[in-house]
Amino acid sequence: xxxxxxxxxxxxxxxxxxxxxxxxxxxxxxxxxxxxxxxxxxxxxxxxxxxxxxxxxxxxxxxxxxxxxxxxxxxxxxxxxxxxxxxxxxxxxxxxxxxxxxxxxxxxxxxxxxxxxxxxxxxxxxxxxxxxxxxxxxxxxxxxxxxxxxxxxxxxxxxxxxxxxxxxxxxxxxxxxxxxxxxxxxxxxxxxxxxxx
Numbered sequence: 001x002x003x004x005x006x007x008x009x010x011x012x013x014x015x016x017x018x019x020x021x022x023x024x025x026x027x028x029x030x031x032x033x034x035x036x037x038x039x040x041x042x043x044x045x046x047x048x049x050x051x052x053x054x055x056x057x058x059x060x061x062x063x064x065x066x067x068x069x070x071x072x073x074x075x076x077x078x079x080x081x082x083x084x085x086x087x088x089x090x091x092x093x094x095x096x097x098x099x100x101x102x103x104x105x106x107x108x109x110x111x112x113x114x115x116x117x118x119x120x121x122x123x124x125x126x127x128x129x130x131x132x133x134x135x136x137x138x139x140x141x142x143x144x145x146x147x148x149x150x151x152x153x154x155x156x157x158x159x160x161x162x163x164x165x166x167x168x169x170x171x172x173x174x175x176x177x178x179x180x181x182x183x184x185x186x187x188x189x190x191x192x193x194x195x196x197x
Contacts, residue, residue, distance in 0.1 A: 004033055005031075005032050005033060005101065005103075006089070006099065006101055006121075007085045007086060007089070008032040008033045008035070008036040008085070009032045009099070009101050009120050009121040010085035010086075010088050010089050010099055010121065011036050011083045011085040012027065012032060012035060012036055012039070012120050012121075013099075013120050013121050013123070014079060014082065014083055014085070014088065015036070015039055015040075015076050015079050015080070015083060016039075016076065016120070018119065019117055020072075021057055021060065021062035021116060021117075022053065022057065022062075022066070022069070022072040023035070023039065023072065023076070023120075024116050024117065024118070024120070025053050025056045025057050025060075025062075025116060026038060026039065026053060026069075026072075027120060028056060028116065029049065029052050029053060029056060030049065032120070038069070039072075039073060039076050040076075040080050040083070041073065041080075045069050049069070050068060050069055053066070053069065054066050056116065057116075060115060060116040062116070092123060092125070095125060096125060096126075097123065097124050097125030097126070098123075098124050098128075099121050099122070099123050099124065100121065100122050100124050101120075101121045102118070106124070106128065106129075106130060106131075107122075108122075108130075108131045108134075110133075110134040138161060
């Protein structure tokens, strides 16, 4: 892993929505650095890449609505001017966190089970430790722009789970839970419950 890959993944996490199948397929095929160049128009994609993208999307059940890389680039274009991955990484470090990517030792290997939907990166804030096994984990996942209903349900679920003794690793992608719930970010939650005997 190079720092340029980490920086590219930081930029792509701002450029793409979390489940943007076209963006995730582009990263899978071209790699993070070239995917960023292609997505921002710095590198031209040929017909062969378009065919590979369609094939991968089709294999993963996302090819039906594929209208080409040009359409995807139009969707990403409004965010290009706001890309500042070095600033984002520096800010996260200042806040006591960092970004982890698939080549990092702390990357949850079970995310590979998501196939094409495996995240580009995870923004990590809190105690740096391995995440608990998938069988004992819960993920609160949502949109950057949640509805009031979504915020309410997520906030209520989060409070019930953690007040009921669910063990927390106190680490989560920052911003998303705060945006969803309007509640303090994970470090403000009660200390994790001791492990069960």
